[in-house]
Amino acid sequence: MSNFEEQDYTKQLDVSLWIKLFNIIKAYRKELFLLIALMVLLAGADAVFPLMSKYAIDTFIVKGDMGGFALFAAGYMGLVVVQALVIYGFLMNSGNLECKVVHQIRKVGFKKLQELSFSYYDNTPVGWIMSRMTSDAQRIGDVIAWSFTDLIWGPAIIILVAINMFILDAKLAIAAMLVFPLLALASFHFQRIMLKNHREVRKMNSKITGAYNEGINGARTTKTLVREDKNFEEFENLSGGMRKASIKAATVSAIYLPIVISLGSIAVGLVLWQGGGRVRLNLITYGTYSVFIAYAMQIFEPIQQIARVLSEFQSAQASAERTLTLLETEPDIVDSEEIAAIYGDSVNPKPENWPAINGDITFENVSFNYKTGEKVLEDFNLHIQAGEKIALVGETGAGKSTIVNLICRFYEPSSGSILIDGVDYRKRSQIWLQSNLGYVLQSPHLFSGTVADNIRYAKLDATDEEVEAAARTVSAYDFIMELEKGFDTQVGEGGGRLSSGQKQLISFARAIIADPKIFVLDEATSSIDTETERMIQKAVDIVLKGRTSFIVAHRLSTIRSCDRILVISEGRIKESGSHRQLMRRRGEYFNLYTNQFKEEQSNRLLQAEPEKKAL
Ligand SMILES: Nc1ncnc2c1ncn2[C@@H]1O[C@H](COP(=O)(O)OP(=O)(O)OP(=O)(O)O)[C@@H](O)[C@H]1O
Ligand SMILES: [Mg+2]
Known part of the structure; x- marks a missing residue:
């Protein structure tokens, strides 16, 4: 079991792992490229707005020259429209990409699960597989579609803003970016701690889910063994642990945020102070001054984003790794190529x-x-x-x-x-x-669906007559007709609505419909009761x-x-x-x-x- 417990991933970001994952979804490279293009465009628009303000201040306000204002207004509106369109485009694209990535992973996974041999299922808990294909696949889709978006946008805007600042005034640019390293350090440090806490919470959460699962699946056993008290105690311990972990996570976030805000204010303060001096000395215009103030505020978000996103990738790494393990498992029993x-x-x-x-x-x-x-x-x-x-x-x-x-x-x-x-x-x-080969396993499995679906399972093109004939052969016809809707009766999940003898008879019909050797x-x-036993006996002789x-x-x-x-x-x-x-x-x-x-x-x-x- 130990391999299948939620593992701790304190590992560094493993880029090769993500490349492998991107490989699995390479069918959607069009969406990925579109995503990159849109985010660069968006970063461009974000960086241009302060420059527009600069022009407005320097030309219309300071000089009082209103010539060309109409053109400027039109340009400004144009930029607003472009920005809106880009945002619309990227939201659509990322939403779309998320669904496609999740779908692709599940599709590849489903196919793999069909290929894998019995031995795989001997050592792999079903719950483990289910989590890979549900929550992990979802998480990967989420990270690739949304976190990846921020990962492109962040660096793009930082680079554009930095270039603009250095072009406008290198000295002031340095002042504006003085607290940068501090902010980056704080961000990465806190994100790391938050990631760890977050993991703790998730781990507790999955334990609680597990406890629920056991509680529900084992409810009957629990009752018969009078284990309720003990189980409840164990559950209480788990939720207590969950609360502690959650509080710890909240505390760290509560410390991180004021630090970031203070650092941001310091950066703006530095720009106000240094820039003000430079305006007075006529080294820069009022417009440039305003650009720096805007940039100093603007550039803080992407830094935090990058730190957050990298830690998201790191945290989703566990999901990626587990999912890849499943997708890359080779079945034990394979036919050679020839x-x-x-x-x-x-x-x-x-x-x-x-x-x-x-x-x-x-x-x-x-x-x-x-x-x-x-x-x-x-x-x-x-x-x-x-x-x-x-x-x-x-x-x-x-x-x-x-x-x-x-x-x-x-x-x-x-x-x-x-x-x-x-x-x-x-x-x-x-x-x-x-x-x-026709086989009826020791614990025959029926699929949710109708009785007819289940019999037809072994020979999908079987006609209704063939299905009925198979049922007659194994003497299942009479009891099936007595069911609420005959052959169209839903058997319930795993055939839960039928008795075990009935399930066996239906599996017989399924086993012989393809006339196996x-x-x-x-x-x-x-x-099973003697009557069903007699029916099975008769069925066996015929089969x-x-x-x-x-x-x-x-x-x-x-x-x-x-x-x-x-x-x-x-x-x-x-x-x-x-x-x-x-x-x-x-x-x-x-x-x-x-x-x-x-x-x-x-x-x-x-x-x-x-x-x-x-x-
Ligand atoms: N999937 C499995 N993984 C590991 N060991 C197994 C597995 N299935 C069976 N065994 C072991 O192999 C041995 C033979 O088991 P098998 O299921 O063939 O017995 P059986 O004769 O069918 O028993 P029963 O009458 O209870 O069905 C047992 O010791 C069992 O514990
Ligand atoms: Mg057996």
Whole structure:
């Protein structure tokens, strides 16, 4: 987990990181260039206004010569219009750019998330991914569109103003800019502290959000375990910390602002004092004097802006870094270029080049471990003929799901190989296998949408008739028709409005709609009622026909008709044979079966008991 906690970034500004990000959004370079051009133009207009005043003062007021006033007024108005247009243009452009940047990052991220392998999701909390794609992407968009704007405008106006001042009067320019270094120093210093405090607040904030998340998601568990008091105490500590951090942040801002204002007043004072003298000595005109006063006031803002913006970039750096980490993650399971060239990829599949699949599967000395864990399989060997129905049973954690995950190529063997129709499946593409494969995972996932959408998910061009036929095949048709709107019923987020048995039946329909050659069912451990169980049982029997199939079974009644039952224990095949053979052997399977049978019997008796009494 530690990699995924909100990290502290006291690092310096990392320009190369931002260049990488700008690379991702380079499709929008037109908007970026427009932004730069508009900000330089705006800085130009800002710097010209005081010069206009200078002209007005020196010509119209001091000399009293009103000739050319109309032209001047027209020019002034023109400048006002230009400035207004530039402001309008940049607001539109930056707003636009912000949306586009956020969209682009999310698009690239979404695509990446589809490509990444199962193993990525094993070690990466979903919440972490969500924050990258929501708040971090937003923050990057914000910084690039708005802070970048200020970053261009600030230096542009400082340079223009400084040049103008030096041209008008170098000595007075130096006086006006005397407090500059002090201001810059103070700004950067305080911005740094404020950044740190701000981070503290954000960190607390994200902890509080996390606590809320846990609180909401775990509400049921909390209630059943009577943990409310303890949780509340933890929450109180968090919000207390948040308050302290917020107050600290406010205090620093409260000190910084008066310092800046005082320094600004000192600069203006210096100009008034020195400039006044120079006016009296006739070294400069009244107009020039006014320009300096205006500039001395004007130049303070951009300095603060630059300090603020740089610290914003620095603070958004964490977001940028985390987002880039995600965008640059390479999936563990990739098709080589040669294979992708022949088979195509998920965006551009070339099914015409795909060899037909029979469904003969061989594990050859397969060893496997998850990234984090110890060896789950070691030197595992197994041959399954096309069309064979295999059941995997065994205690929890034995490695049953792992075996079927390997068949589906959600993971690849750490060593050894898996052959399909005699060829290592890594020599063929992932889509080739997956389009010939139907699977119902241990925890079947439904997408929000209608029942029909969910069944059609595996074959988007399936007609309504095909969808219904699939539902009929797995005996799901009747219960679906009993739902409020039949096939058009919304299943809710994650299928939350359906029972787990119903979810399974719908996943069956989804799994077989594309008529796969290989079928994998990782039976849910959760208990379902006998009626649904009977339906699932019936569905399974139908679904398995003519396909190589694997059932990871928890209810052993489901698998009596399988060709071969493998008892898995600690990643090895402990027993193997048909139901009859294994029962006769009186080994592990016999024990499992009779225990479960006894349990069911006693459950049935227990359920029957009250009824008897009632009679
Ligand atoms: N994604 C994962 N990351 C790390 N270790 C895992 C992962 N999935 C499973 N394991 C570990 O691998 C071993 C085999 O797990 P597997 O899920 O294959 O068991 P199973 O036989 O399917 O159990 P169950 O009957 O409970 O579904 C277990 O020790 C488990 O802790
Ligand atoms: Mg499992």
